[in-house]
Amino acid sequence: MTTNALPVAKPVNPNFSSGPCAKRPGWTLEALGDAPLGRSHRAKVGKAKLKLAIDLTREVLDIPADYRIGIVPASDTGAVEMALWSLLGARPVDLLAWESFGEGWVTDVVKQLKLKDARTLKAGYGELPDLGAVNFDHDVVFTWNGTTSGVRVPNADWIKEDRTGLTICDATSAAFAQDLDWSKLDVVTFSWQKVLGGEGGHGMLILSPRAVERLETYVPAWPLPKIFRMTKGGKLIDGIFEGETINTPSMLCVEDYLDALGWAKALGGGKGLRARSDANFKVLADWVAKTPWVDFLAKDAATRSNTSVCLVVADPDVTALAPDAQAAFAKAIAGALEKAKVAYDIGAYRDAPAGLRIWAGATVEASDLDALTPWLDWAYAEAKAGLKQAA
Numbered sequence: 001m002t003t004n005a006l007p008v009a010k011p012v013n014p015n016f017s018s019g020p021c022a023k024r025p026g027w028t029l030e031a032l033g034d035a036p037l038g039r040s041h042r043a044k045v046g047k048a049k050l051k052l053a054i055d056l057t058r059e060v061l062d063i064p065a066d067y068r069i070g071i072v073p074a075s076d077t078g079a080v081e082m083a084l085w086s087l088l089g090a091r092p093v094d095l096l097a098w099e100s101f102g103e104g105w106v107t108d109v110v111k112q113l114k115l116k117d118a119r120t121l122k123a124g125y126g127e128l129p130d131l132g133a134v135n136f137d138h139d140v141v142f143t144w145n146g147t148t149s150g151v152r153v154p155n156a157d158w159i160k161e162d163r164t165g166l167t168i169c170d171a172t173s174a175a176f177a178q179d180l181d182w183s184k185l186d187v188v189t190f191s192w193q194k195v196l197g198g199e200g201g202h203g204m205l206i207l208s209p210r211a212v213e214r215l216e217t218y219v220p221a222w223p224l225p226k227i228f229r230m231t232k233g234g235k236l237i238d239g240i241f242e243g244e245t246i247n248t249p250s251m252l253c254v255e256d257y258l259d260a261l262g263w264a265k266a267l268g269g270g271k272g273l274r275a276r277s278d279a280n281f282k283v284l285a286d287w288v289a290k291t292p293w294v295d296f297l298a299k300d301a302a303t304r305s306n307t308s309v310c311l312v313v314a315d316p317d318v319t320a321l322a323p324d325a326q327a328a329f330a331k332a333i334a335g336a337l338e339k340a341k342v343a344y345d346i347g348a349y350r351d352a353p354a355g356l357r358i359w360a361g362a363t364v365e366a367s368d369l370d371a372l373t374p375w376l377d378w379a380y381a382e383a384k385a386g387l388k389q390a391a
């Protein structure tokens with residue numbers, strides 16, 4: 001028996017997943033009415049849509065005019081793989097990893113590409129590796145926002161302006177929510193399904209002039225499947241960066257991305273989106289500050305993500321439990337909130353420490369996060385009562 005009172009109001013939108021993320025406020029299927037379905041993506045109408053997606057991406061993210069923007073297959077993973085397989089091997093590489101996705105890129109480079117001259121700079125969940133130890137005469141691969149630990153790089157100040165290597169940045173949980181310093185980034189990737197709440201399947205690959213130069217002057221020692229090839233006869237295939245995709249995209253997803261970009265533009269572009277994520281994060285941070293049972297997984301406040309907010313249960317009665325029991329406790333919280341239709345998909349990522357992960361990107365409403373916090377307290381109290389009963 002518990003006297004734990006149910007909070008009065010539920011979030012209007014219970015979708016707090018870290019990908020695919022909540023659709024923009026007000027989204028309905030009608031927003032996709034102008035999709036040229038049943039038509040070729042290479043027809044004038046299809047190509048124009050794809051080109052518009054590239055142009056609006058440049059506008060909303062303030063991407064320099066001399067950077068190339070491509071729509072590529074297989075979401076963010078596809079975009080990162082294209083970059084790694086096409087660019088690496090020309091010089092040594094520093095690989096930064098502090099959570100699951102960064103570790104995935106390390107595995108790719110060390111175990112699949114088998115690069116000998118690869119150095120891994122690693123940190124555990126909740127922390128960043130020593131950014132001061134990076135050698136910018138090497139290529140550098142890193143994740144801007146570690147989605148599974150909620151730890152991001154605080155800025156790009158640690159990246160040298162006069163580097164000779166390339167910086168390859170997986171920015172899928174950062175783009176549209178955090179300030180990407182383009183002069184410090186040579187390759188940036190992201191997917192549509194993250195901060196803009198788009199659909200899965202398509203990735204964006206953004207290349208600096210130096211990245212293009214590498215592509216045009218360096219041929220990797222390994223074969224490249226068609227899906228990765230960005231050059232022909234030693235020249236960049238310009239079409240890929242003007243909407244002539246390598247293979248067939250979903251024009252329904254393209255329409256949805258255009259809808260999201262239109263929404264973003266109306267909010268004031270990147271600045272407006274970043275402000276929304278920051279305001280969302282503040283709701284959670286204010287609650288964490290006054291709530292003893294919960295804490296951020298990210299130790300340093302400057303590295304706390306404003307999109308994938310990762311939390312741990314800090315109650316000493318819970319932290320004293322065996323790891324399995326701690327995980328079960330966090331799962332009980334997430335499960336109770338799902339059952340109550342208050343919050344979906346807020347359990348920690350499968351490889352991450354036990355806890356909760358709440359998406360606070362721009363498509364989420366601050367008022368919904370505000371409504372969520374008393375429910376988190378409620379679910380915690382329920383789980384704690386269960387623990388006491390079992391003891």
Ligand SMILES: Cc1ncc(COP(=O)(O)O)c(C=O)c1O
Nearest residue numbers: 019075076077101147172173191
């Ligand atoms: C940092 C990061 N990298 C890569 C991925 C994989 O993205 P996708 O499923 O779009 O390929 C994700 C997905 O959550 C991510 O958060």
